[in-house]
Amino acid sequence: MSQTTTIEVPEGPRTVTLMNGSTFSFNSNISTTLEKIPVVDAGRIWSDNLEDRKAVAEEIREASRNIGFFYLVNHGIDESYSERTFEQAKRFFALPEEKKMEVFTGLVPNEYVGFHPMECYNRNGWKHQDLSEAFNWSYDPREDPEAAEDAEPTVSIWPSGVPGFREGLYAYHGQLLKLARRLTRIFALALHLPENAFDEYVKRPEAGMRILHYPEQKHSVEDQNGIGAHTDVECFTIVTQDMSGGLEVLGKNGNWIKAEPIPGSFVVNIADCFMRQTNDFFVSTVHRVINKSGKERYSAPFFFGFDRRRLLEAIPTCVSDENPMKYPIMTGGEYYAWRSNKQKSNNVHNTKMAR
Ligand SMILES: O=C(O)CCC(=O)C(=O)O
Numbered sequence: 001m002s003q004t005t006t007i008e009v010p011e012g013p014r015t016v017t018l019m020n021g022s023t024f025s026f027n028s029n030i031s032t033t034l035e036k037i038p039v040v041d042a043g044r045i046w047s048d049n050l051e052d053r054k055a056v057a058e059e060i061r062e063a064s065r066n067i068g069f070f071y072l073v074n075h076g077i078d079e080s081y082s083e084r085t086f087e088q089a090k091r092f093f094a095l096p097e098e099k100k101m102e103v104f105t106g107l108v109p110n111e112y113v114g115f116h117p118m119e120c121y122n123r124n125g126w127k128h129q130d131l132s133e134a135f136n137w138s139y140d141p142r143e144d145p146e147a148a149e150d151a152e153p154t155v156s157i158w159p160s161g162v163p164g165f166r167e168g169l170y171a172y173h174g175q176l177l178k179l180a181r182r183l184t185r186i187f188a189l190a191l192h193l194p195e196n197a198f199d200e201y202v203k204r205p206e207a208g209m210r211i212l213h214y215p216e217q218k219h220s221v222e223d224q225n226g227i228g229a230h231t232d233v234e235c236f237t238i239v240t241q242d243m244s245g246g247l248e249v250l251g252k253n254g255n256w257i258k259a260e261p262i263p264g265s266f267v268v269n270i271a272d273c274f275m276r277q278t279n280d281f282f283v284s285t286v287h288r289v290i291n292k293s294g295k296e297r298y299s300a301p302f303f304f305g306f307d308r309r310r311l312l313e314a315i316p317t318c319v320s321d322e323n324p325m326k327y328p329i330m331t332g333g334e335y336y337a338w339r340s341n342k343q344k345s346n347n348v349h350n351t352k353m354a355r
């Protein structure tokens, strides 16, 4: 999600500066499956036995500190929810551009919600704009079966005259909320904290979601991304991808690793707030999408983080006198708004509108 700009390096590795301020390099645009993304069996996260939950938490701990990505299989969410979401995505993206622009993201300050048109960002400053379009929506307590009484919604904008669109998307969102709250408990165990350590932080979570459409790649992979290399903003992301492939993860050695689709699985990745709060113990790994499948690709990432009213403080097991907190402390709300505005300021439609 975050925006990036390229520092031109004529030959050798390409270097990119991320929206969170850090810089990374990669060796070439070739991606392989030589390195493997770990597969975690989610069945045990629902076990009544604490030892089972601790065992799966240790697997997630290792994945989160080493590569920052893992597949989650056997998660228990019926596939009909993702199928319905992809049907709604196909329907929405097929609408005329003027209709989609009725919910243009530029209409909502400080939030990342609404429609992000095709080729409106160029996250890595490549020759051609990123070849994807997206629609984002956010947390609404009316759609959360476990909502706290005082929970306020974050604004979302919905297109008129598209019956079933909002309902279909929130049906899946509600299922993912339940899974994400459970995973938050497992992440607490993974950080060697009591299982309920983060419960208060996700009663009113930051829980935005998006549907994305990537047409078939038009230009060379040297000149265009589907979504350019970036890191996500919140604590962790749960991605549903179709069977097209194209999601790539940057390994520590600077090579791109393919996150090949595993039917019925999620791809889970650590995002920047968790990296900050764990003082870099968990890695928020750079990733991108280039759709070389020869067909349209659809995906649905769910971004989960802590209550925006709370401070993003250091996690106690990740700081010490020898290893003090590296990041300034601010509320979730301050951090999310800063990132949304930074990303959206690079939307070419905003520039056009300002002229
Ligand atoms: O489409 C995907 O598989 C991932 C998209 C993504 O990384 C994002 O929206 O942050």
Ligand SMILES: [Fe+2]
Residues within 6 Å of the ligand: 001, 230, 231, 232, 287
């Ligand atoms: Fe992402």
